[in-house]
Amino acid sequence: MPSTILQVKNLSKSFGENKVLNAISFLLRKGEVHALMGENGAGKSTFMKILAGLLQPDEGDIELNGQPLNKFDPLAHQKAGIAMIHQEIMMVPNLTAGQNIFLGREKEISGSFWVNNEKLHRKADDILKQTGLHINAGTKMQDLSLAEMQMVEIAKAVSYDAQVIIMDEPTSAISDREVEKLFGMIRNLKEKGVGIIYISHKMDEIFRIADTITVLRDGQYIGTDAADKLDYDTLVTRMVGRKIETLYPEAGTQPGEVLLQVRDFSLPGKFDNISFDLHKGEVLGVAGLMGAGRTEIALSLYGMQPAASGTIRLNDKMLQLKTPRDAIREGIGYVSEDRKSVGLITSLSIRQNMSLASLGTFSGNGWIRQQEERKAIEQKSAELQIKSSGISQPVSALSGGNQQKVALGKVLLANPEVVILDEPTRGVDIGAKFEIYKLIRQLTSEGKGVILISSELPEILGLSNRIMVIAEGKQTALLPRNEATQEIIMKYATPGQLHAQIT
């Protein structure tokens, strides 16, 4: 049995009345990848923050290599050997990888007040090589991909001799190929005896990389098991606390007549010659690798980044979409993949966000009819089951799933006929995912057309009537659901293949 590095006993934490962690116990061994699972609000982030020294627990003990940790300070925890890789990259983009790795430690590396960049980069190169990364320490951070930046951050943790590395949704914004690289790095760290606490909402990933899985729910410890002893259904049931029969609800209705016709849609450098129809009550899945041009097509259909050529017809009416304003007016809605910078204004309240695209309907001569607005937002918010302390709560205080529902609510209040959903379940827990799927079914039963862009193939396959595959800006396939499998989609999505076979 490998030896224990980190042991947590009876950890509790409350914020005011609200007990977010209740007597949690946790054990991490050398060279183990230990996944921490739970819905949003289960207490994962609070637990991580305590381990990283950002929060102080009310009760309980944490021991690192048998030594109790009682000073809750990020720097002390880092020195003791616990490193946290945050979801958002925390690096200085205009400095090099090496300079970032040793940021704050220049003096000890250089041995004097004057920074010795050469020595610093040499040392950084050693560390990068040690962790199996093929990145030159002299490369500026801004020239690296998101995944590479993340890996440099992990290398930085290694440079601190971290024995425990906490990774908070490390794959939320990186492509499949880069996930492979990251997993390679994780395996490398395992061999060196580093213990890894891994948080992710992506189930397939968890089963691939984790040795052990601990589930939290509503601040309670539910259980710990070896990953190979658990299956998908058991894990979901543990996380949600009830059995979810089918994740993808059945469609109640069949698609009707053509709603949207897109022909020869092109924007040089982004996408080329995209043509498809969308029927009333249909879900058109759009699959492809990250960066294939899926989001760009959506942005053009929404007028954010108008296409250079091609036509869009909605209900047989030719549309000229130059701004999102035009698109909303014509009945096209778009829920962005990037909630924080495109989808929402996080400093504003739920109410202010939700009514933003449809304020015209709640106002006359420029005056907002406050009562009417509040009623409509309260109703929509209840309909979408947004969990909040009220509609004047700022969106920044909501969990990812609830934020996504606010973004959805905003688009739906404008009453669109075509709804484009770009990665609608990214960073959303399984309960909220299921609710979003039900919502999609509800939209199609109302005769709306849904374009569903997603990197999760099970989601595409589970919900779509037809599937369009995009690779390097080109439409490589348009498949009926019954002809599509994960393998077929991946084949069409991989660039450089099969271009000759397109019909």
Add this chain to the structure above:
Amino acid sequence: MKKTAIKPGQYGILIAFIIICIVLAFASPKFLTLPNIRIILTQVSINALLAFGVTFVIITGGIDLSLGSVLAVSGVVAATFAHPDTYPVIVPVCMGLLAGAAFGLFNGVIITKSKVPPFIVTLGTMTIARGLALIFSKGRPVSNLSDSFNFIGGGQIAGIPFPIIILIFAFIICSLILNKTVWGRYMYAIGGNELAAKASGINVGKIKMLVYILCGVLTAVGGILLTSRITTGQPNAGQGFELDAIAAAIIGGTSTAGGKGTMAGTLLGALIIGVISNGLDLLNVSSYYQQLAMGVIIIAAVVLDSSKNKP
């Protein structure tokens, strides 16, 4: 949900204001007398008008440095149409407002069309407007104004100085625009996240244009008030006024990052500045020390505000 003009976050400013008033009332017996309060409010009115204007701008994430110069231009323009026995008083007023609106439009157009940062555009406008004020008046003060024009800044209705009436009126209008209209909602949205505002179908350019025009018009009102009060159109008037106005907005809790601020806060900010300078005058403190005090207050207000916002 209760509707109050002052949101919880602003109680700090309100308390600070009350404390300052109590201290000054003990320090000088003259401070809390009706004539002195009238003086304070009259003096505050011009800065408050400019501060209301710049609050709109700052909420959208912009800034306007041209206020002082635009105030001078609109004052000079108004004065040239305000000589006795020429035009009825409405003409100089409208011409002054038009001048202010024109500069606001100019700022707004350049900022939205060129993507040059507002700081730089309005820095340029500041000099252009000053130059035009001097050209227009040939560098000389424009005096000999009609009695009806001079009433605007110097007259009283039922014992209340006319500038105070304008101040209250402007405060109500600006608060309504910000809280009750689609425009106001969009201003907060743009300042909070411009890209998301655009993606929500907001005509961002139009709203930005609008806030600079609003700011220009409010500045012109200030310029007309000042010209009327000193009975002269001064091309050199208003230097540094933009900084006082921005200070009032910031003390009042408007965030220079955009998306946050209220008219009530800005009014309190302007009142704090006015009360302190009046109180120190009464106590015979030299204006050198007054400047020092003002700087300390601005920084203290923002430090307190930002420490309060930390989780």
